[in-house]
Amino acid sequence: MMSVENLDYRVEHLRDRLAREDIAELGVRVEARGAWVMVWGTLADAGSRAAVLRIVADELEGVPWHEDLTVHRVGPPGAAEVLS
Amino acid sequence: MIRVAAVGDIHLGPGSAGVLRPAFDTLGDCADLLLLAGDLTRHGTREEARVVAEEVAGLPVPVVAVLGNHDYQSDQPDLVARELAAEGVHVLEGDGVTFDVRGVTVGIAGTKGFGGGFAGRSATEFGEPEMKAFIRYSRACADGLGRSLRELRTRGCGLRVALTHFSPVPDTLAGEPPEIYPFLGSYLLAEAIDEAGADLAVHGHAHLGTEHGMTGGGVRVRNVAMPVIDRAFAVYHLSPPTD
Numbered sequence: 001m002m003s004v005e006n007l008d009y010r011v012e013h014l015r016d017r018l019a020r021e022d023i024a025e026l027g028v029r030v031e032a033r034g035a036w037v038m039v040w041g042t043l044a045d046a047g048s049r050a051a052v053l054r055i056v057a058d059e060l061e062g063v064p065w066h067e068d069l070t071v072h073r074v075g076p077p078g079a080a081e082v083l084s
Numbered sequence: 085m086i087r088v089a090a091v092g093d094i095h096l097g098p099g100s101a102g103v104l105r106p107a108f109d110t111l112g113d114c115a116d117l118l119l120l121a122g123d124l125t126r127h128g129t130r131e132e133a134r135v136v137a138e139e140v141a142g143l144p145v146p147v148v149a150v151l152g153n154h155d156y157q158s159d160q161p162d163l164v165a166r167e168l169a170a171e172g173v174h175v176l177e178g179d180g181v182t183f184d185v186r187g188v189t190v191g192i193a194g195t196k197g198f199g200g201g202f203a204g205r206s207a208t209e210f211g212e213p214e215m216k217a218f219i220r221y222s223r224a225c226a227d228g229l230g231r232s233l234r235e236l237r238t239r240g241c242g243l244r245v246a247l248t249h250f251s252p253v254p255d256t257l258a259g260e261p262p263e264i265y266p267f268l269g270s271y272l273l274a275e276a277i278d279e280a281g282a283d284l285a286v287h288g289h290a291h292l293g294t295e296h297g298m299t300g301g302g303v304r305v306r307n308v309a310m311p312v313i314d315r316a317f318a319v320y321h322l323s324p325p326t327d
Contacts, residue, residue, distance in 0.1 A: 024126045024154065027093070027291030027311060029261070041292060042311035044095055045103070072314045076107040080087065080114065080319035083284060083304055 007032035007063065014039075014059040023051045028069070030056075040068040086185050086243055086324075087114060089145070091317040092121025092288020093309040095154065096139060097132045104139055107316030112144035115319055116185045120173070121288035121308050122152025122196055122249025129158050133167035141171040146183055148174045150194040152249035152289060176247065178228025180236045188324055190243045191236030193280075195229045197250035197273050197287070198222035201266030222270045225250075230276030237281065242324035246277045246285040246303075255297025256307035257290045274299040283322055 011030050014037075018025045025048065028041035039056050043049045049069050056065065089111055094104060111118055118140070125132035133155075140147045155164045165175040174181045176194025183190050200207045200222040209219040229246060236244045251257055251269030260268060268290050277285050278301030285299065288309040295312055297305035308318050 022126075024095075024157070026154075027309075029292055042314070044310070045100060047099065072311050074103055074107060074316050076110045076114070077313075077315045077317065077319055080321050082321045084321075084323045084325070 007037060010060060010063055011037060014056060017055055017059055018052065021055060023048060025052055028052060035064060037063055037065040039065060042070050042072045044072065046071055086188060086190055086322045087116045088119060088245060088284065088320045088322060089115035089117065089317045090119040090121060090286045090306065090308040090320070091310055091313065092152070092249065093123040093291060093311065095123055095126050096135045097126050098135055101135045101138065104316050108140060108143055115145055117146045117148065117183060117190065118143065118317065119192065119245065119247050119286055120147065120149035121247060121286055122150050123154040123288055124149065124152065125155050125164065127157045128155040128160060128164050130163055130167060133164040137167050137171040137173065140173060146174065147172065148176060148181060148192045148194065148247060150176050150196050150247050150249055152196060178225070178232060180232040182236065182239060182241060188242040189240055191239065191241035192245050192247055193229055193232035193236055194247040195225045197225045197248040198270060199250060199267045200270040200272065202254045202269070203271045206271055207266060223272055226270065226272035226276040229273060230280045233277065233280035233282055243322055244282045246282045248273055248285070248287045249289050251287045251290055251307065252277055252285055253297045253299055253305050256287070256295065256305055257293045259292040259294055260290050277303050284320060
């Protein structure tokens with residue numbers, strides 16, 4: 001019987017693995033869009049981004065995917081927000 | 085005017101020690117206190133908690149924290165809290181703390197909070213024991229927050245801030261998939277805040293959300309998850325209301 005590729009399951013397996021592995025990353029969004037998978041979000045540092053990309057490439061092997069993963073800044077704010 | 089610095093979801097560990105310290109060292113110039121809105125570690129280990137504690141040790145402003153779900157991952161949240169407290173961090177869960185800032189008593193009430201969802205689309209305390217336990221826990225967190233805010237009012241606080249990890253409102257979740265909102269916050273937190281009153285509510289947890297929101301009762305809400313504010317902390321200037 002021919003196996004059926006279901007992107008939804010691949011997406012969830014990737015999300016599970018991102019949470020389960022040492023990176024423990026639950027803040028990345030992963031969605032199937034047509035025949036592609038999109039991965040996006042903001043990570044703490046370049047090392048975390050590289051770790052996520054490695055897991056995505058491994059888990060989505062054979063599936064075309066795009067990523068828009070950025071790294072947030074760690075400097076102090078330029079200005080305060082005046083609330084009252 | 086009181087200057088409140090806040091950040092959540094810093095997710096520190098041995099590999100990121102010292103990353104935020106240069107920015108935190110500027111707090112004495114721009115803030116009167118620092119609030120940490122949970123998810124301070126990745127896995128809630130003692131080693132990670134130690135890194136967080138050292139990151140804020142000896143800062144020139146008081147540091148107040150609640151824990152987040154990541155800080156519970158190793159099933160030892162009390163150990164995480166003790167490591168932070170050892171460096172002077174006030175770790176809140178259903179209680180509050182006050183500070184005198186230039187003659188104004190500023191009160192912070194805190195809880196991690198929990199999920200369940202928002203009005204019209206929330207889970208109910210019905211059915212399986214696991215489902216009832218889920219909502220009872222969320223309600224207990226919210227009750228603790230409300231009780232703490234009322235105690236702070238009784239103690240004569242000129243300003244009160246509600247500090248949580250989970251969100252009290254859906255506004256600051258915009259950008260997250262709506263289907264997971266029930267795992268990101270609960271209207272019970274907003275109800276507690278509105279009933280007890282607060283001048284600001286600060287939370288984290290929603291990395292893909294947005295910074296600005298408001299409860300139905302008009303209390304400003306800020307999502308200070310680090311991926312959202314895109315800096316080491318945000319600063320909010322608050323003035324005590326005039327009667």
